[in-house]
Amino acid sequence: MSTVLLLAQDQPLPPTPKVEAPPLTAIWPILIVLGAACVGVLFEAFLPRHQRWPAQVVLTLLAVVGAGLQLAFYLTDAPAAGELAMFGTLAVDRPALFLWGTLLALSFGAVLLIADRSVEPGGAFVATAAIRPGTLQDRAQVTATGMQTEVFPLTLFALGGMMIFCSANDLLTMFIALEVLSLPLYLMCGLARRRRLLSQEAAVKYFLLGAFASAFFLYGLALLYGYAGSVRLSDIAAAAAGTDRSDTLLFAGMALLIVGLLFKASVGPFHTWTPDVYQGAPTPVTAFMAACTKVAAFGGILRVLQVAFEATSWEWRSVLWGVAIVSMIIGAVLGLTQTDVKRMIAYSSVAHAGFLLVGAIALTEKGLSATLFYLLTYGFTTLAAFGVISLVRDSSGEATHLSQWAGLAKRSPLVAGVFTFILLALAGIPLTSGFVGKFVVFEAALADGMAPLVVIALVASAVAAFFYLRVIVLMYFSEPAADGPTVTVPGAFTTAAITLSVVVTLLLGIAPAFALDWAAGGVFAIR
Amino acid sequence: MTPTYYLLLSALLFTIGAVGVLVRRNAIVVFMCIELMLNAVNLTLVTFARINGDLSGQVMAFFVMVVAAAEVVVGLAIIMSIFRTRRTASVDDSNLLKY
Numbered sequence: 241m242s243t244v245l246l247l248a249q250d251q252p253l254p255p256t257p258k259v260e261a262p263p264l265t266a267i268w269p270i271l272i273v274l275g276a277a278c279v280g281v282l283f284e285a286f287l288p289r290h291q292r293w294p295a296q297v298v299l300t301l302l303a304v305v306g307a308g309l310q311l312a313f314y315l316t317d318a319p320a321a322g323e324l325a326m327f328g329t330l331a332v333d334r335p336a337l338f339l340w341g342t343l344l345a346l347s348f349g350a351v352l353l354i355a356d357r358s359v360e361p362g363g364a365f366v367a368t369a370a371i372r373p374g375t376l377q378d379r380a381q382v383t384a385t386g387m388q389t390e391v392f393p394l395t396l397f398a399l400g401g402m403m404i405f406c407s408a409n410d411l412l413t414m415f416i417a418l419e420v421l422s423l424p425l426y427l428m429c430g431l432a433r434r435r436r437l438l439s440q441e442a443a444v445k446y447f448l449l450g451a452f453a454s455a456f457f458l459y460g461l462a463l464l465y466g467y468a469g470s471v472r473l474s475d476i477a478a479a480a481a482g483t484d485r486s487d488t489l490l491f492a493g494m495a496l497l498i499v500g501l502l503f504k505a506s507v508g509p510f511h512t513w514t515p516d517v518y519q520g521a522p523t524p525v526t527a528f529m530a531a532c533t534k535v536a537a538f539g540g541i542l543r544v545l546q547v548a549f550e551a552t553s554w555e556w557r558s559v560l561w562g563v564a565i566v567s568m569i570i571g572a573v574l575g576l577t578q579t580d581v582k583r584m585i586a587y588s589s590v591a592h593a594g595f596l597l598v599g600a601i602a603l604t605e606k607g608l609s610a611t612l613f614y615l616l617t618y619g620f621t622t623l624a625a626f627g628v629i630s631l632v633r634d635s636s637g638e639a640t641h642l643s644q645w646a647g648l649a650k651r652s653p654l655v656a657g658v659f660t661f662i663l664l665a666l667a668g669i670p671l672t673s674g675f676v677g678k679f680v681v682f683e684a685a686l687a688d689g690m691a692p693l694v695v696i697a698l699v700a701s702a703v704a705a706f707f708y709l710r711v712i713v714l715m716y717f718s719e720p721a722a723d724g725p726t727v728t729v730p731g732a733f734t735t736a737a738i739t740l741s742v743v744v745t746l747l748l749g750i751a752p753a754f755a756l757d758w759a760a761g762g763v764f765a766i767r
Numbered sequence: 768m769t770p771t772y773y774l775l776l777s778a779l780l781f782t783i784g785a786v787g788v789l790v791r792r793n794a795i796v797v798f799m800c801i802e803l804m805l806n807a808v809n810l811t812l813v814t815f816a817r818i819n820g821d822l823s824g825q826v827m828a829f830f831v832m833v834v835a836a837a838e839v840v841v842g843l844a845i846i847m848s849i850f851r852t853r854r855t856a857s858v859d860d861s862n863l864l865k866y
Binding site (some may be wrong): 369372373412415416420423426427430436437438440441442443444445447448452455458459461463465466469470471516519520562569677700729 | 774775781784785788794795797798801804805806807810811812814818819821823824830831834837838841844845846848849852853854858861863864865
């Protein structure tokens with residue numbers, strides 16, 4: 241110790257290393273979204289209550305659109321091989337840019353649904369979350385016009401986390417992004433204006449199970465750190481490619497890490513939270529969560545599998561085969577037994593997660609682009625589905641029980657028609673985006689030698705098509721109940737969100753080539 | 768003393784936490800078990816930092832602590848809100864959402 245000190249005294253101090261500011265051009269979209277979220281928090285602190293809603297809506301929509309424009313601007317001269325930002329912790333490559341664009345477009349629609357105040361006077365969110373459900377004050381606030389406008393900054397924080405999550409180039413960044421996207425969602429789940437007990441229960445379940453899953457992710461991270469000496473994805477890949485280090489650490493770490501990721505993507509058998517949370521959360525939040533979380537989670541799964549673990553795919557691929565099969569079967573079979581339309585869509589999302597996983601374990605360029613395209617199509621279809629679900633209401637709020645949907649076509653042919661189209665898209669009928677998405681994913685899986693899996697996936701989608709068609713039959717060929725729900729005429733925001741999603745679903749079904757080209761723009765940057 | 772013992776200890780703590788999440792009934796205790804799992808991870812990270820001779824594991828432990836603190840804020844708020852309504856924090860009583 242003393243010699244070191246003496247040496248240090250003898251020699252002149254080494255020159256201070258020059259720290260260069262990281263180039264920010266590539267990550268402006270994330271900075272805009274997170275910056276606007278911080279401004280939104282300040283709005284909550286300083287604006288009077290009646291000004292908050294308009295200010296927050298304008299700020300949130302501007303932030304999402306601004307980030308989208310910035311992304312489009314960056315795309316004009318983005319390097320094709322991708323680049324690293326923030327000292328290598330973020331990889332801004334073509335898949336990441338595609339996912340950012342998808343997330344921004346989806347969250348634009350979701351923010352419109354969240355901001356809507358025409359369907360439910362005052363909005364779908366509780367006026368004061370701190371009031372106990374069931375008390376006199378609580379009954380008074382059902383008709384109050386205000387809402388907890390904190391939802392908007394929370395949405396932006398979650399969106400920022402999702403964008404970081406799907407471009408994270410090391411596991412620590414990925415973990416932080418996972419928490420940044422999850423924590424706001426836990427809170428947003430518990431803020432429904434009506435049926436607050438269900439909403440709070442959904443929040444508790446989502447929180448406890450989500451925290452449990454992120455602990456698994458984190459332990460996986462720690463074991464992989466012990467294995468590779470670094471949490472950078474490319475370092476893990478290099479360590480796994482050819483060393484004599486402990487395989488136990490690698491595979492235990494990888495298994496725990498993947499469990500955490502599969503939970504977020506609600507892939508069965510890690511889907512148990514999905515139906516409860518989708519049903520209990522306010523419908524606009526469910527739309528946001530179902531569309532955007534799925535995109536972000538599969539973005540993360542794709543990156544981890546393709547960048548960090550490609551060399552060891554021989555060992556883990558059969559396990560994920562099994563997981564994909566279980567997920568498709570759980571989603572399709574349990575979806576058959578559901579009587580609540582939100583739960584039915586939740587099980588449908590579990591089945592879709594299985595299809596997405598089929599694409600994700602085809603470790604080819606084609607598998608990557610097909611999965612990215614499927615995420616785009618699935619996100620918009622789900623957004624439209626929950627948008628329509630929020631319109632069918634009775635005196636106690638949304639009428640989500642399937643028996644209440646009987647004969648809906650006689651009450652409102654337009655809404656029934658739109659919902660039919662969405663269900664056909666979820667089932668994967670030609671001329672909808674769902675068909676093209678399934679087609680490209682199964683094609684990529686076949687090309688990568690997974691024919692048995694594709695056969696199972698086809699059977700599962702046939703089973704799932706049955707419960708979508710059951711709802712269509714119920715809407716068109718049953719007599720409406722006398723005291724059945726009414727269809728609310730939506731205001732501009734919800735109309736815009738549903739129209740946008742339906743148009744995208746139709747467009748990607750008829751002319752998918754341009755989006756397929758975007759999705760096939762490039763591969764992950766491995767550095 | 769070899770660092771391997773610390774790895775075994777942290778694996779044991781993680782398992783105790785995971786089992787606790789599965790068998791305990793009180794939401795607060797379940798949450799404490801999750802915190803135990805996170806702290807077991809911290810011990811693993813620090814031990815691997817020692818084994819690998821690399822400081823980044825120790826820094827990661829700080830990140831985990833910050834995230835755990837943020838999680839406490841959100842989690843206790845949610846558990847509080849459900850406790851004030853139902854006068855119980857038992858996860859078995861939260862059974863309105865099923866099938």
